[in-house]
Amino acid sequence: MSDPEKRIALLIDADNAPAAKIDEVLAEVARFGVANVRRAYGNWKSPRLKGWEAVLHEYAIRPIQQFAYSKGKNASDMAMVIDAMDLLYARNLDGFAIVSSDADFTPLVMRLLTDGVKVYGFGEKKTPDPFVNACSQFTYLEALGQGDAGRAAADAGQPGHGEAAADAPAAPGGAQPPIQPRPGNELRGDTRLLNLLRGAVDAAADEQGWAALSAVGNQIGNRASFDSRNYGYRKLSDLLAAIGLFELKKDDKSTQVRVLPKKAAKAAKAGAA
Template structure:
């Protein structure tokens, strides 16, 4: 392993993750580092997770048996949390990849982040927002697995311009990132915009149906995009900027004249 490669612990909640997406998940994790720890947690006598059995050996994932000691309680969650904290205290990892659609892992993610490690989350579209937003980056598994030559779209259906513009949180994040990284002419390098967004929130354009951030920004129809050799520049369109500013500025009431 190269000295500068990041070391990632891949922890899978087999009860709440689809086995059919593991190849795409590992490919994604490889973008951030080497998954030198690979563990999947569950009660392997439960037929519900039988689909994982063939996957474990093929991808060198160690199964961790966790019996359901109490009805209605997920003992696998507790086992994952204990292992994650043991791995954190060992101080030989740079990040964690947690595969689950269960919001119960949100406190764990927040705890890991306080130690300065990255947490990459993977789960289905049904994953509750607290877990999604807590991660350094969260990717819906439905958005993974599209061939590289398939253009800008992903397995998640691309959201239309009107759908994107109706997402207040998304627009606030995009506008804020462009504004904070812009030069005197209002242009921002796309790389700086992406870095600003990743610093403030969990974000992946594929969750909105677009493979690249530039494709997503263009799809909103609210930004000008300019390609200058190897650099992509982004600027909010003057009309859109003026409209947004007008909405934020309260209208002054006319003065009442007295005789």
């Protein structure tokens, strides 16, 4: 008998999320479970939400009306937090997917995590780090639906997250351009990323220092909010290869990919000689 599907509540801050990416968000949520609760919060009298109105019925998303009681204040955030806590106390969900680029939801995410539920965040690249880092996994909307950009694009000299990326033209409709793969030299300069990857490989390594890629991914997920697509790579193996500090090989007895830091590989070869 197969395990039952995980039940996830999809809560959308329509004031701080683009409607154009909802198809990709739902496809991503489907990887973790079924979104049996789908709600979008906002002042639906506002002309800014016209784009969302067009997709609500198509994707069976329930609009939650929230009037702006004070000028310049967003009451939708409070309504979304109250609903999230009500859903949490009902004890019939396994996770939450929160679509917003607003860091004000960080305390909510941290509270949900203390009850043992997963929180999957989705927001634009402008989303502040506290919200990104608080989630079990956070995926930039610009990273969704890009296909396998992979290492080849980075090797071809495409811009990463630096000045070149900032100069890239905006996508139609005011959305940010897709995330380009960060080149290897930039990745190697990201101390936080390297410490995360090295620590995960070390924790999952066998006596020879090799670690199964799947185990490395699990270790990373237990330590921090991480998605290789946020760096421009569809798969973790693509990201590791682009960094250039890890050796990857397929197990002889299976299709499983294994990882070893290159320094350890060189030391092992020297010892064997």
